[in-house]
Amino acid sequence: xxxxxxxxxxxxxxxxxxxxxxxxxxxxxxxxxxxxxxxxxxxxxxxxxxxxxxxxxxxxxxxxxxxxxxxxxxxxxxxxxxxxxxxxxxxxxxxxxxxxxxxxxxxxxxxxxxxxxxxxxxxxxxxxxxxxxxxxxxxxxxxxxxxxxxxxxxxxxxxxxxxxxxxxxxxxxxxxxxxxxxxxxxxxxxxxxxxxxxxxxxxxxxxxxxxxxxxxxxxxxxxxxxxxxxxxxxxxxxxxxxxxxxxxxxxxxxxxxxxxxxxxxxxxxxxxxxxxxxxxxxxxxxxxxxxxxxxxx
Numbered sequence: 001x002x003x004x005x006x007x008x009x010x011x012x013x014x015x016x017x018x019x020x021x022x023x024x025x026x027x028x029x030x031x032x033x034x035x036x037x038x039x040x041x042x043x044x045x046x047x048x049x050x051x052x053x054x055x056x057x058x059x060x061x062x063x064x065x066x067x068x069x070x071x072x073x074x075x076x077x078x079x080x081x082x083x084x085x086x087x088x089x090x091x092x093x094x095x096x097x098x099x100x101x102x103x104x105x106x107x108x109x110x111x112x113x114x115x116x117x118x119x120x121x122x123x124x125x126x127x128x129x130x131x132x133x134x135x136x137x138x139x140x141x142x143x144x145x146x147x148x149x150x151x152x153x154x155x156x157x158x159x160x161x162x163x164x165x166x167x168x169x170x171x172x173x174x175x176x177x178x179x180x181x182x183x184x185x186x187x188x189x190x191x192x193x194x195x196x197x198x199x200x201x202x203x204x205x206x207x208x209x210x211x212x213x214x215x216x217x218x219x220x221x222x223x224x225x226x227x228x229x230x231x232x233x234x235x236x237x238x239x240x241x242x243x244x245x246x247x248x249x250x251x252x253x254x255x256x257x258x259x260x261x262x263x264x265x266x267x268x269x270x271x272x273x274x275x276x277x278x279x280x281x282x283x284x285x286x287x288x289x290x291x292x293x294x295x296x297x
Contacts, residue, residue: 012037060106062098065090070098076109087218092178108218123216125175126168129159132207150274155203162187162200172217180204180221184228194230201227 001011009027014020016039021027028043030036060074072089087109091101133155136147147155166183167175187197205222212220240248245267252260262276271279284290 008037009042012039013042015039060102062095062102064095068092068094070095070101072098072102072105074102074106074109090174090176092176123172124168125170125172125179126159126164128172128211128216129163129203129207132203132210133159135210154199158196158199158203162192162196163204172211175217175221177221177225180225188228188231191231193234194227197227197230201225 007027009029010021013027030038030041031043032041036042060072063071063073065071070091070093072091074087076087087105089101089105091098093101133152137152163183166186167179170179183200184197187200201222205220205225208217208220208222211217239245249260249264249267252263262279265271265279266273266276
């Protein structure tokens with residue numbers, strides 16, 4: 001074999017292993033039949049040889065962890081110390097769907113130059129969203145438009161209330177479509193409105209786009225994502241009768257005298273909370289009894 005004398009048993013083991021065996025490895029015969037050359041009956045240094053179906057080099061590998069769950073692996077070059085660098089992904093579905101996902105992963109990884117840096121392996125989704133919100137607090141080349149304070153506060157509340165409890169602990173490199181579905185399914189069970197669900201999708205989509213620009217992720221799971229239908233039922237707001245309103249304002253005057261004038265102004269003018277919170281002394285004209293509302297900042 002290739003200019004050397006060897007045994008059939010060793011050739012069979014090398015074919016099963018996909019290459020020459022290391023020096024010093026001895027291949028023993030089948031304990032029941034010395035002439036048997038089945039790879040799973042032979043023994044290398046006392047261990048049973050198990051043959052595996054080897055995929056074409058560079059096509060990646062696929063292992064079924066449990067029924068309907070596959071672990072995909074692709075070689076992506078080597079690290080600085082010469083060790084093999086691999087990219088992994090977990091896929092839920094059928095075997096044929098997993099094979100297509102593996103082919104997409106091979107094309108996505110390529111030679112490994114586009115893979116995320118090692119720091120992304122320890123980063124969680126909550127870390128990503130937090131850093132993305134912080135990046136929008138000040139002007140930068142990537143975020144030329146700074147978010148308003150109210151927008152920052154709203155999105156941080158969305159992160160704390162909807163994203164962190166469900167997906168905050170998930171490693172960024174392991175976020176899959178199933179995780180995203182789980183987040184919106186819980187929002188739907190809690191009766192979140194379509195507006196709230198759209199805001200969560202907008203925040204996650206922006207965070208993953210921001211992460212891709214920094215090569216923290218190789219794919220955006222929010223691309224083309226369709227929101228589930230909301231179960232939120234809008235309730236009709238019935239304003240109080242005049243007698244009830246007077247009673248509420250009188251109670252506010254006794255319990256919270258500092259806030260009572262603001263409530264009275266809201267009741268008589270119909271100003272919204274944002275307009276009331278943006279009201280300044282310079283906006284009040286006591287002589288002609290006028291108030292000018294400004295945007296809250």
